[in-house]
Amino acid sequence: MTSYIGVAGASQAAASLIALAETLGRRLAEAGATVLCGGGEGVMTAVSRGAQEAGGTTVGLLPGADRSSANPYLTVALPTGLGEGRNLLLVRASDALVAVGGGFGTLSEIALALRTGVPVIGLATWGLTLASKPVTAFPVVETPEEAARLALEAARDRPAKRQ
Amino acid sequence: MTSYIGVAGASQAAASLIALAETLGRRLAEAGATVLCGGGEGVMTAVSRGAQEAGGTTVGLLPGADRSSANPYLTVALPTGLGEGRNLLLVRASDALVAVGGGFGTLSEIALALRTGVPVIGLATWGLTLASKPVTAFPVVETPEEAARLALEAARDRPAKRQ
Amino acid sequence: MTSYIGVAGASQAAASLIALAETLGRRLAEAGATVLCGGGEGVMTAVSRGAQEAGGTTVGLLPGADRSSANPYLTVALPTGLGEGRNLLLVRASDALVAVGGGFGTLSEIALALRTGVPVIGLATWGLTLASKPVTAFPVVETPEEAARLALEAARDRPAKRQ
Amino acid sequence: MTSYIGVAGASQAAASLIALAETLGRRLAEAGATVLCGGGEGVMTAVSRGAQEAGGTTVGLLPGADRSSANPYLTVALPTGLGEGRNLLLVRASDALVAVGGGFGTLSEIALALRTGVPVIGLATWGLTLASKPVTAFPVVETPEEAARLALEAARDRPAKRQ
Numbered sequence: 192m193t194s195y196i197g198v199a200g201a202s203q204a205a206a207s208l209i210a211l212a213e214t215l216g217r218r219l220a221e222a223g224a225t226v227l228c229g230g231g232e233g234v235m236t237a238v239s240r241g242a243q244e245a246g247g248t249t250v251g252l253l254p255g256a257d258r259s260s261a262n263p264y265l266t267v268a269l270p271t272g273l274g275e276g277r278n279l280l281l282v283r284a285s286d287a288l289v290a291v292g293g294g295f296g297t298l299s300e301i302a303l304a305l306r307t308g309v310p311v312i313g314l315a316t317w318g319l320t321l322a323s324k325p326v327t328a329f330p331v332v333e334t335p336e337e338a339a340r341l342a343l344e345a346a347r348d349r350p351a352k353r354q
Numbered sequence: 355m356t357s358y359i360g361v362a363g364a365s366q367a368a369a370s371l372i373a374l375a376e377t378l379g380r381r382l383a384e385a386g387a388t389v390l391c392g393g394g395e396g397v398m399t400a401v402s403r404g405a406q407e408a409g410g411t412t413v414g415l416l417p418g419a420d421r422s423s424a425n426p427y428l429t430v431a432l433p434t435g436l437g438e439g440r441n442l443l444l445v446r447a448s449d450a451l452v453a454v455g456g457g458f459g460t461l462s463e464i465a466l467a468l469r470t471g472v473p474v475i476g477l478a479t480w481g482l483t484l485a486s487k488p489v490t491a492f493p494v495v496e497t498p499e500e501a502a503r504l505a506l507e508a509a510r511d512r513p514a515k516r517q
Numbered sequence: 518m519t520s521y522i523g524v525a526g527a528s529q530a531a532a533s534l535i536a537l538a539e540t541l542g543r544r545l546a547e548a549g550a551t552v553l554c555g556g557g558e559g560v561m562t563a564v565s566r567g568a569q570e571a572g573g574t575t576v577g578l579l580p581g582a583d584r585s586s587a588n589p590y591l592t593v594a595l596p597t598g599l600g601e602g603r604n605l606l607l608v609r610a611s612d613a614l615v616a617v618g619g620g621f622g623t624l625s626e627i628a629l630a631l632r633t634g635v636p637v638i639g640l641a642t643w644g645l646t647l648a649s650k651p652v653t654a655f656p657v658v659e660t661p662e663e664a665a666r667l668a669l670e671a672a673r674d675r676p677a678k679r680q
Numbered sequence: 681m682t683s684y685i686g687v688a689g690a691s692q693a694a695a696s697l698i699a700l701a702e703t704l705g706r707r708l709a710e711a712g713a714t715v716l717c718g719g720g721e722g723v724m725t726a727v728s729r730g731a732q733e734a735g736g737t738t739v740g741l742l743p744g745a746d747r748s749s750a751n752p753y754l755t756v757a758l759p760t761g762l763g764e765g766r767n768l769l770l771v772r773a774s775d776a777l778v779a780v781g782g783g784f785g786t787l788s789e790i791a792l793a794l795r796t797g798v799p800v801i802g803l804a805t806w807g808l809t810l811a812s813k814p815v816t817a818f819p820v821v822e823t824p825e826e827a828a829r830l831a832l833e834a835a836r837d838r839p840a841k842r843q
Contacts, residue, residue: 192421195432225430227432248429248430250430250432256446256470256516256600257514257515257516258355258514259514259515266411266429266430267388267411267413267429267430269358269390269413269432269443269446269447270446270447271443271446271447272442272446272470272599272600272601272602273443273598273599273602274582274598274796275598275768275792275795275796276598276599276602276765276768278768278792279435279764279765279767279768280432280434280436280443283419283432283433283434283435284432284433284434293810293815294795295791295792295794295795295817296791296795298787298790298791298794298795298808299788299791299792299795301787301791302784302785302787302788302790302791303764303767303784303788305784305787306764306783306784306785306787306788307419307435307763307764315811316810317808317809317810318808318809318810318812319787319806319807319808319809320806320807320808320809320814321782321805321806321807322804323807325809326782328784351420351421351422352420352422353419353420419763435762435763435764435765436761436762436765437633437745437761438605438629438632438633438761439602439605439761439762439765441605441629442601442602442604442605456647456652457632458628458629458631458632458654459628459632461624461627461628461631461632461645462625462628462629462632464624464628465621465622465624465625465627465628466601466604466621466625468621468624469601469620469621469622469624469625470600470601478648479647480645480646480647481645481646481647481649482624482643482644482645482646483643483644483645483646483651484619484642484643484644485641486644488646489619491621518747521758551756553758574755574756576756576758582772582796582842583840583841583842584681584840585840585841592737592755592756593714593737593739593755593756595684595716595739595758595769595772595773596772596773597769597772597773598768598772598796599769605761606758606760606762606769609745609758609759609760609761610758610759610760633745633761677746677747677748678746678748679745679746
């Protein structure tokens, strides 16, 4: 069965992040994964474009009640009408999650994934501290190639049945 | 842009309904629609199988937290972890909805579609009364071919932007 | 422990329904129940007012992201930001549900309650048919006093633990 | 109108956090606020107990489908059946949020609050970094008294109408 890899990232992002996201999408699609994201602009557009250009299947979980915010690189665009509630849907539907960049929505997806046992890979994203000391809650990588590789491995190793 | 047609129907259904659902899925896929359903057994399996065998794209919005309940005819299987909350997602993501058979989940999808302005077509499904008088809230058809035709027309006529 | 009785009803309703709902709220509160509703106008205002005037606790589960649509008779007003998704929340949080009147939102709450095993009592609300024959899926009563009585009984008999 | 203050915190927590949470609940209730939380054990029990002993109204938004996980200090216990989806509900329903301790669920509530414009006050909770540099996204305080004071101020200053 194909792996579903979620990519969390903001609608506004620096050009360097956009480039990372596009490569990430391409690599995931080349490996046969279905790529899930929020379906909007910025990181979401880039990862969708990268994946679709590599022949992959892309799914966007949109926050609004219609498809007007969908980017043009989605195989399937699903309006949820849940606002930020779609962030949890993205996490639920992903076998592993790559978090790209520093949006608060992305942070919520990291947290929900950690909470619900979805493996997270970080790429130029948030770090955490407790009592001013760094906490390593998930692996952080430097390149989209490594993010794709780790996410695909984590997805493969994840038990099929879960709560 | 492709139309997204949701098909509501129960996991346990009579053989006659199963046959209707499979033909419905085939017709929708032949017309180029993306077919959405709850992704489970019964009517959901039949409509997915019909659509996939005709080369269509099928999406299952699963109630649980993993893909163990997904039928084998889904292009994209999305666990939502929302239980019956996925019924609203199915309605939200559909440009038009075909309701097949008499489950209570199906009734909830009919009601949520009527409430949120998603066109509904009924096929061997619930009727409504108020003060013991029949209320015609949506068109009812006799064949899956006609259900597909009306749903595709309604989806085409629906405004792209909505609340 | 107190019973939680949900009341489903539309924001626009005839004066006769409003009167029924107010009496229903009063009776439920007199019996010590916590009254849940959508928190808006019409039937929701009436049932909240009746319950609050009888000294009861009232909870409104609002569809929007703020309290601007809350009626003034709520002990607790909770914006959900889920739109019609709050209908499922109302059902989930209720030990029994009284459906008043003929809105489509109310129909969705009846259906979700039937689907998830929450007892439903109907008062001047929808009836159902299948293949043109009436289906009795829940008891229908003529007076708010009887609706309150049956709902409280059903809530008391419901198992505390459920899925 | 009363302020609704959400308190995010884990079901398992050190004794020092439990003591902070109980004082926090007491202060919020003394100031007339309605206290919202996840309704479970640990920090949630402590804040509910503190608030209820001070005569306040407490609301628990439970993850499961019934009230079996509710702590005994809730005025209103609402099963949501949404699992971690209830975290977003807590944020949506709060005029301001106090985050206590270092659970991942708490981190998700911080992130969702920052994303949706709900003021956050931190008490012995997560800190954030980007590119290894600390990011101050919300005020952090040392005592529950100060947390209560800042949260109540932030709630008072928040616009009533929002998206």
